[in-house]
Amino acid sequence: MYKNLPEKLSYPDLEQDVLKFWEENEIFNKTLELRKDAPYFTFYEGPPTVNGKPGIHHMMARTIKDAICRYKTMRGYYVRRQAGWDTHGLPVEIQVEKELGIKDKSEIPNFGIDKFNKACRELVYRNIDMAEGWRTLTTRMGYWVNLDEAYITCTNEYIESVWWALKQYFDKGLIYRGFKVVPQSPTIATPLSSHELSQGYKDVQDPSCFLKTKLLESKISEIVGSEILIWTTTPWTLLGNVATAVGEDIDYVQVKNVRKTKELVEEFTLVLAKERISVLEGEVEILNEFKGSELIGTVYEAILPFAPIDRNETPNALTIIAGDFVSTDNGSGIVHLAPAFGEDDYRMSLVHNLPFIQHVTPDGHIREGYGEFSGRAIKNFTYEDHKEEGVDKDVVIYLKKTFKNYRTTNDYLHSYPHCWRTGNPIMYYARESWFIKSPEYKADLIKLNKEINWQPPEVGSGRFGNWLEEVKEWSLSRDRFWGSPLPLWVNEDDENDIIAVGSIAELKEGKYKMPDGSLVSLEESGEEIDLHRPFVDHVVFERNGKKFYRVPEVIDVWFDSGAMPFAQLHYPFENKELFEKSFPADFIAEGIDQTRGWFYTLHNISTALFNKPAYKNIVVNELILDKNGVKMSKRLGNTIDPFEVMDNLGADAVRWYLFVNNPPWKTTLFNTDDIAKTVISDFFRSLTNTYAFFTLYANIDDFTGNEDFIPINERPEIDKWIISRSNSVLSQFIELMDAYELTKAHRLIQEFAINELSNWYIRRNRRRFWKGKIDKDKIAAYQTLKEVLVNILTMSASTAPFLSENLYLRLRTENDPISIHLYDLPNPDKSLIDVDLERRMDIAQKIVFLSRSLREKENIKTRQALKRILVPVMNEIQKNDIISVEKIILEEINVKSIEFVTEETSNVISRKAKGNFRSLGKRYGKTTNLVANAIKDLSNEDIINLEKGDTLTLKLKDFDAEITFEDIEILSEDIKGWSVASEHGITVALDTELTQELINEGISREFVNRVQNLRKDLGFEVTDRIVISYNATEKINDALVSEKEYICNETLSLNIEFDENLQEANEVEILDEKLLIKIEKQN
């Protein structure tokens, strides 16, 4: 017995059952066990940060990951998939700060780094186990990944591998110490992450200061003695000015500028960008023009006299240099540089060996040695108990006094980041930091990227490729607490003498500094080895009588996750073979936001360490927006809770929707209603209906699935057809999946299941399932339907694993695998694919559709039998094609015969042709249209002759055109006096003439219909035998008498008779005539 589906099928309930089944039978483990000796297909799981709840968009990447891994397993691979958790970093620290009531990073050392990090660790493990969290999502949505052996980035083993990697970098000379300009909140002296930064933008007014300073030496002798015009919005940075920059290709001018006010007339000779002359006030006269490149090397007078700059040491100081970032969009086209306060500035200072002037303390105050400005705040700061005024105004006053101010207003409106905690403006500030010299192996990064198969390709070549082209130094260190410590120890007397530690064993060579200051071995310390702060901070190395202390920083968390290919295996300390077998990954998948995150760090590390890409195939998914195309955010309240959706619709529906609705690598507008409409009531219902149909009759007939297999070639044509299609579809499916064309692959399955299996095969074969006793033909029908359905389920199993499993379990027999996920999805049997048959069925379907549209047009119901259709054919092949599927066509459209019309047998066809532009265009170029127009006017005879192979010469005004049959396309065919429809080169004409016989047949079918309705209304069983009596007009009666046998047969009637005095009968109508029918059960 095949178990019926519940009357009200609940997908979420069904999925819970399947989850239980998987768990009880350890199906996931069995799929791995089954393939343990199979070739490897390696997948890397990008570790999610265990912070906060997962959203609907997390289902996207996970569906892709899971579907591909399940698919590859079914294709015969061993798919290793270790889950992972990203545990370090700022988000965790901030959450812990909140929980502990810590307001500010600077409180943490007093609070105790050990206690703080302990709290971080606890939070992380709590989150990993949290209900409604990642683990629950993973399980509930059916994402099979090895959670029990998940790699966790804060374990000693993981960090040890990370240290090993860092030491590789260090030994290659790729790690160095430098400055990084970071956004810093001045009043709390803390750098802000980009995430924090983006929260605090405010529109503010800043000074717009045009100042001028004298040129002392230049290649252009004319300009010596005149002044350059410089623009800045941060006068406080002028104290740290070391150079100015111009654009090499920008045009500059020297002008005479006369400015008159009520009090005085001023005259200046200024140098600025030609395009920026409009910023000058008063009369302007151009004296000279030159390119920016000519200005380079020009020496100017220091803007403010405080900074300790010695031009003998740094000859480029206080000169004009070239800067690629200079624009003429605003300002004067001449940019002042203060390397400690801008990324461009700092970069230029390295390139041109400029002095590094740091005149500001980390908390935003001017250092000693800057005259009246020392000790002042750089900007207006608000503290809890007082306010301080910034120096900008006084710097401008100083400029005025020294005749260096040209014009300063306070009207520069822009959006500027502010500290989200204090509300004070942030400052860009150079901090000491550790870097990886990624530009040194840029060529390798680019080269290896070309070996990666990106889906979609444009992310690889565009977004990612461009990023690599401009690869920057990787800022590695973070001044934080909860992270993998940077394993560098520095000589107390020589900051360039550094030891890198690459393992726990090496760490043990150091000594532990006890609270009393004594140094003991790590074992003797009694402390448990923990590769975190503060433990590692207490380790001291002694070499050649010098002590080495650890640098205080931890590393960027992105390095952790980028190291997972080997760190998840604790390589090279363990699992060497396994690592080599599973590197690089065959496949990874994450969201596009990882382009410069995980995708990059994986690539960077594997390039630097192994000179290989880390992954061979990558599927990038785009964002999920709400149904109106708006980004989901808690603020707007348009987020979608994945658990809620799965509780309502089931995981399968969501998973399927995410693939089928549109390609995952395009932005998806997530519409819950669409899932119900397009997935559940379309594809899923088609599957369950197919199953329900199968079981309805299989149970009646006691079809068990264990019957002798009927060879395909002994089955009817239509069975061979659907089996052929099924195999063709499988073949295409595999091709598409292997190319990661997820959407096309799944739409293919869906269309096959709905259109071909359900709407055509089943509908066409319904009679075979309920007619008569079980025989060979019937068994063939059952076997065929079951085989094709199982094939669809195996293809769907990767993406809709629950429903596929459920239906499979209902269908499986003893010898089948116990789960669909243990099934092989082999290459299809090519011998079962009959392209010819598929083509013939296609023609049959087209003829049926055309005939239906004709019936519709002529307003003739399908129940009314018709004599014939006419089909023009060009040749015997076409004719035989149609003859082979004639039976299907006739039955489907209720017509007695097909007549073929050929040129030889009839002259009633008149055809129209149009030009085949593809072939004409090449030959006739500009005159293509003339020829095409002539083709439109071709007569039927001309077309017939062309078809026979003749060449036709068209006489046009200016030339003759020779055309063959290749040059035309048949547009339409008409048959005189007939109602005709044509499409795709097939034409059908319908004979609408009715004979008495046909009318009788029509009436009898109507009658059968009424009787069947009555049977149903009266609640008779489909197997009940009946007797019919009726009273009707002569016209109806004649029909019923002549079709008596047919009627009895169809309605399971033992007898049917006319009764003039019929009582208690039902009145019905046929062809506008009333009649009475009475049916009675007979036993």
Place this chain on the structure above:
RNA sequence: GGGCCUGUAGCUCAGCUGGUUAGAGCGCACGCCUGAUAAGCGUGAGGUCGGAUGUUCAAGUCAUCUCAGGCCCA
């Protein structure tokens, strides 16, 4: 400001290397079927392809510009 993506029927999406009645599903309208029946099937009406210019015999498809939306970066 730079890079990438998107813009085709009411909605969600197809449209290969440029070729001439621009396709599908949903929705809608009308109808069929009544032994898959709180199922199944069909027919039809709806777009000139965001806008402009250009290349070409020919452009939704190529180029340039432009508008709108999204993402990443500055």
